Amino acid sequence: MSQFDTYDSLLNSIVAESGDEVKNPATGEVVGIAPAGTPEDMEQAIARARDAQKDWAKLGEEKRNELLLAAADAIEAAAEPLAELLSREQGKPLNGPNARFEVGACSAWLRATASFESPDHTVVEDGETTAKVFYRPLGVVGAIGPWNWPMMISVWQLAPALRMGNTVVMKPSEYTPLSVLALVKVINSVLPEGVLNIVTGDGKVGAALSTSQGIDKLMFTGSTETGRKIVESTAASLARVTLELGGNDAGIVLDDVNAKEIAEGLFWGAFINTGQTCAAMKRLYVPESIYDEVVDALVEVAKNMPMGVGLEEENVLGPLQNKQQFDIVDKLVKAAKDGGARVLVGGEPDYDQPGYFFPTTLVADIDNDNPLVAEEQFGPALPIIKYSTVDEAIEMANSLDVGLGSSVWSADRERALEVASQLEAGTTWINAHGNVDPRIPFGGTKNSGYGVEFGVEGLKGLAYPHVVNG
Secondary structure, three states, X not given: XXXXXXXXXXXXXXXXXXXXXXXXXXXXXXXXXEOOOOHHHHHHHHHHHHHHHHHHHHOOHHHHHHHHHHHHHHHHHOHHHHHHHHHHHHOOOOOOOOHHHHHHHHHHXXXXXXXXXXXXXXXXXXXXXXXXXXXXEOOEEEEEOOOOOHHHHHHHHHHHHHHOOOEEEEEOOOOOHHHHHHHHHHHOOOOOOOOEEEOOOOHHHHHHHHOOOOOOEEEEEOOHHHHHHHHHHOOOOOOEEEEEOOXXXXXXXXXXXXXXXXXXXXXXXXXXXXXXXXXXXXXXXXXXXXXXXXXXXXXXXXXXXXXXXXXXXXXXXOOOOOHHHHHHHHHHXXXXXXXXXXXXXXOOOOOOOOOOOOOOEEEEOOOOOOHHHXXXXXXXXXXXXXXXXXXXXXXXXXXXXXXXXXXXXXXXHHHHHHHHOOOOOOEEEEOOOXXXXXXXXXXXXXXXXXXXXXXXXXXXXXXXXXXXXX
């Protein structure tokens, strides 16, 4: 039995008597008080991580992997309280690809990361020369996370860093600090002291992390604008950086599909986490020959996906996490209407209801340069753009300065692969969208960031190559 086997025991282990109120975006109710950390708190956390790092590295890979597996066990033992806290704080429903799914992904990612073979390898062994590459820990890794998948992305950052012998200092989003505090509390029930550290607070706390001379690597998931500031702030320390930034992912449907068969896959590719996902499909290109069929099939799926308060078991879509994001989605949908686009479903939020609920919205007959298409909406509104030729669709898909994910939907795999080879994105999925896998490298191109996470390639990014020649 876990010491955090009830919601109250978990919440009481992390909340502060004073600090920043955290409210449920579905109801406006206060979830708890998060500690208001300071830059000085951050420097102390970095110092603790520095002090613990050498002993952590000396444990060896096998022992570190055992502890990652123990951390996965601890998360599973506290899974339901963690999911309830996540639902209350972030807003996402318990069911569907949401809160319970996210907590499950945390333990699964830890197990997968512990299972990967060592990236160490021999590059030359010819009888005269033997050269081997060993991947050594960098030292202290700073991790700044987002509010959309706060627990899961935190594990994406911390798991490979710990596996490779680094210690970690985390700064979660001020919108969702309690979820990550709880996650770290559970993981730290099995880790040595000082190995995994967390400081909550505002942007000044994050700046203290990104500018610190005590950080050897910084991992950041968030907006492109903030990513640029992160790069600038690490210039003095020359800390390595991995950035997973904004996307405006395109999906291209080819004319050989069965619209009804792919409709649910298209829907969840766009609306997972109520559209609040960097690698969600943000714009969909459909050939004019089957445009009406695809539009009608999507409308049928959308009408049957209940939205509401996350703790109500029937819901699979929730609110936007914060008012700022609600306002962005609202503004972009209004721009679509003003541009003459046709709203198929949704589009009219109830401004008087509690919570930041924006109805599931599908928009047809929209120009490719409309703001709803050209700007990342990061919410439950999907523009569906008509095209005449595949070359035209590819050109429109590649026209933006971001390139995180993309997808091609076709009954002919070879045809889909040919289109995929021409798309500018870190990942292109075939007949799916946004299906990340801990074994498969993931990252962006253009303004969607650089560096990769996941798999053995992700492990390499949390270490430096030490070549031993002789």
